[in-house]
Amino acid sequence: MKKIINDPSTVVGESLRGLAAAHADILKVRTEPAVVYRADAPVPDKVAVISGGGSGHEPMHGGFVGLGMLDAACPGAVFTSPTPDQVQAAIEHVHGGAGVLLIVKNYTGDVLNFETAAEFAEMSDVAVRTVVIDDDVAVKDSLYTAGRRGVGGTVLLEKILGGAAEGGYRLDELEALARRVISSVRSMGVALTACTVPHVGEPSFVLGDDEIEIGIGIHGEPGRRRVPHMPADQLVRALLEPILDDLPFGSGDRVVLFTNSMGGTPLVELYLAHGIAERLLEERGIVVERRLVGPYVTSLEMQGMSLTVLKVDDEMLRWWDAPVRTAALRWGA
Amino acid sequence: MKKIINDPSTVVGESLRGLAAAHADILKVRTEPAVVYRADAPVPDKVAVISGGGSGHEPMHGGFVGLGMLDAACPGAVFTSPTPDQVQAAIEHVHGGAGVLLIVKNYTGDVLNFETAAEFAEMSDVAVRTVVIDDDVAVKDSLYTAGRRGVGGTVLLEKILGGAAEGGYRLDELEALARRVISSVRSMGVALTACTVPHVGEPSFVLGDDEIEIGIGIHGEPGRRRVPHMPADQLVRALLEPILDDLPFGSGDRVVLFTNSMGGTPLVELYLAHGIAERLLEERGIVVERRLVGPYVTSLEMQGMSLTVLKVDDEMLRWWDAPVRTAALRWGA
DSSP states (O other): OOOSOSOGGGHHHHHHHHHHHHTTTTEEEETTTTEEEETTOSOTTSOEEEEEEEESSTTTTGGGBSBTSBSEEEEEEETSOOOHHHHHHHHHHHOOSSOEEEEEESOHHHHHHHHHHHHHHHHTTOOEEEEEEOOBOSOSSBTTBSSOOOOTHHHHHHHHHHHHHHTTOOHHHHHHHHHHHHHTEEEEEEESSOOBOTTTOSBSSOOOTTEEEETOOTTOOOOSEEEEOOOHHHHHHHHHHHHHHHTTOOTTOEEEEEEEEOSSSOHHHHHHHHHHHHHHHHHTTOEEEEEEEEOSSOOTTOOEEEEEEEEOOHHHHHHHHSOEEOSSOEEOO | OOOSOSOGGGHHHHHHHHHHHHTTTTEEEETTTTEEEETTOSOTTSOEEEEEEEESSTTTTGGGBSBTSBSEEEEEEETSOOOHHHHHHHHHHHOOSSOEEEEEESOHHHHHHHHHHHHHHHHTTOOEEEEEEOOBOSOSSBTTBSSOOOOTHHHHHHHHHHHHHHTTOOHHHHHHHHHHHHHTEEEEEEESSOOBOTTTOSBSSOOOTTEEEETOOTTOOOOSEEEEOOOHHHHHHHHHHHHHHHTTOOTTOEEEEEEEEOSSSOHHHHHHHHHHHHHHHHHTTOEEEEEEEEOSSOOTTOOEEEEEEEEOOHHHHHHHHSOEEOSSOEEOO
C-alpha cells in the first residue's frame, strides 16, 4: 500500500488539519470529537444544515461546509459512520435557534448514530428533523444498508437544501423540500478498480484486468454484476438506463445531471462520459438544465464513475443556482 | 488497460464535446483544429491570454478558460504538444485588438509550435508576446526539455496573468508581470504509481510495490531518484526543501502555496500533505498568504502530488484574488 500518510490511525485527523489550514476563511475544524463547521457559525435564526459520514469520500462532506451549503459536517473514520457524539457536538456548535436539519445517507450505522444524536438534541429543546437519502438504484439491500444506499444525490440535496436554508426557509419548509428532492433523484455507479482503506492495507475487492463492477457502492460494496470492460458509450448507457427507468424520467422532464468520478478516474475520461450522458438524455427528450462534473463523492483512489439525475422544478433550480462558498463548490460568492 | 473511453484515437475530441456540454455558459469548443475558447470571445480591447499543451493534464488548460483567466486553450493529443495551426486558430479566434500573450510550458515541442504560430500571427499584424514557464526544480534537462520543465507554476501564472489582463493591463505590462511570476515560482513532484497513455496501452514506467519517484515529470519523465516509499512528513519535506533552497525562499517571504494532486491521489491524502507543507513553511518563517489544493495539473490517473511555491507581492496577490469564472477555478464571479 503506497499512500501519502504517516500512520493509518491518524489519517483523518491530519487531513482535517490540512483542510482547516487551506480554507480558514470558509471553515474551522474542532477535534475530539471531530467536526468541520462554518467559520461564521452559528448563523442566527437560520436553520442549521448538518451532514456527515465516513471519511474517504472527500470532498464530501467537509468540502461542502460553508455559506449556502452545510453548517457542519461530521467526518467518521475512513468508510466508518461518525459517532453520535460527533453529531451532538456539531448540533450544539452550529445551531442558531431556528432548528437543525440532518442529512443522512442511508447506511445502517449512519442512520442509527444520527438518530441517537437527534434524540439527545431534542432533550435540550433543539428542534431537529432528519432526512435520509437513498438514491442508488443498483441494489435493494446491501452490505451496510437496509434499502437503497445514499450516494451521489447527496451532493445535489446538500446544495439545494443549503441554498434554501440560507435563503430563509424554516425547518418545515426545508424538510418538505428535502423529501421532494430525495424522491426525485436517482444514481448508479461503476468501479474499474478497487480502493485500499488505509487501516486495512489491501484492496477491498479484486477485479480482473478486463473486469468492471456495475452498481458498485461507494465503499466497494458489491453491485449488480461483474462484467467484461466495455466501451464508454455502452458503459454510460448501462448506468443511465436503470436510473431513467427507475423514477421513471421521461420526455420533457427537466433535470440536473451529475457526472461524478470515484476518485481515480481522470477528468479527460469523465468529461467524455459526461458528453455521452448528455447525448443519451437529449435522445430521450430529457432537458438538462444544470450540470455538475467532477470528483465530488469519491471512494479514495477507486477508478470509476457514477451518474446522478435529479428531476427538478423552478424551486429546486432557484436554490441550486443560489450562491455557495465552500472548499469544493463555489459560485456567486 | 481499463479506461472510460471508446477508442484511443478519439479520446480528446470526445472529451472536449463533454467539456463544452458541461460548461456552455463559460466556454465553447471548435474542432479541426481543436481550440477551447471563452464563450464571450473576442473581448474587445483586452489582451488575449492563450495557453495549451498536451491533453491528459486536465483540468489544465481547458478548465482554466473563462473570465479572469485564459481566453483560449489549445489541447494537443494526450501528452503531445498542440500543433502550430491550433495556436494560430486560437489567436485568430480570440484576439481583441490589444495583442496576445502566449503562456508556454517549457517543453521542446510546445516552445517550437507556439513560436511558429506567433510568427504567423505577427505577419497578420497581431502583436504577440510569448513567455515560457520552467518552474520544476527537479532536473535541469529532461526527456522532452532543454532546461527545466514547466509544471504546477503554470496554474498560478495563468490565474494572475488572466486577472491582470481582465483588469486592463496592456501587453508590455502583462509580459513584465509574467516574467516576475516565472522568476518567483518553483515546483517539484513525486509519483507513487505510473499512468497509462490511451494510445500506448501500457504504463509509461514501472515502480516497485514500495518504490516512489521523486522529481517526476508530468508525463512520467524520469525524476531525480527512485527511493523506497516514506511517511508523508518525510515525503513532503523531500519535495519542499529543494524548492525552498532553489529560489531561495527565506524567513519573512510571503507566498502562495499550491498542493497539487497528479490525478489519482485521494483528497484525504492531499489535504494531509498540505497540512504538513503549511507547518514546514511556518517553521521557516515563510508566510502563506493564499493556498490552492486539488488536482489541477494532473498526469491522467497517476498517484502522486506536487508542491508549488510562489513568492508574491501585493500586485500578484491583487490579481490572484481577482474574480475568476472557469470550469476548474471560480471565485468572486
